[in-house]
Amino acid sequence: MNQPMTPDEEYDFYARPENQEPQGPGQRRLTATVPVRFPADLLEKIRAAAAADDRSVSAWIRRAVEHELRDSA
Numbered sequence: 001m002n003q004p005m006t007p008d009e010e011y012d013f014y015a016r017p018e019n020q021e022p023q024g025p026g027q028r029r030l031t032a033t034v035p036v037r038f039p040a041d042l043l044e045k046i047r048a049a050a051a052a053d054d055r056s057v058s059a060w061i062r063r064a065v066e067h068e069l070r071d072s073a
Helices: 007-015 040-052 057-072
Strands: none
C-alpha cells in the first residue's frame, strides 16, 4: 500500500496476523534522550497538537525540531 492510511485503516491492517511479521532486522533510530521541560500551559498546547496529528508528544516534538532545523538552514 503506497497511500497513507487513516488510523482505522492502520488498525485493521495490523490486526491481521500476516501483517504483524517483521520485514527485516530491527533498527534503533534514536541514539540519545534529552530531557526538556515546558511550562504547563505550553505542554497542554503541545499535547493537543500531537493528538490532532495522531502522534505521540515525543514524535510531534521531534518533527517540530526537524522542521525548524530544515527551515533555518
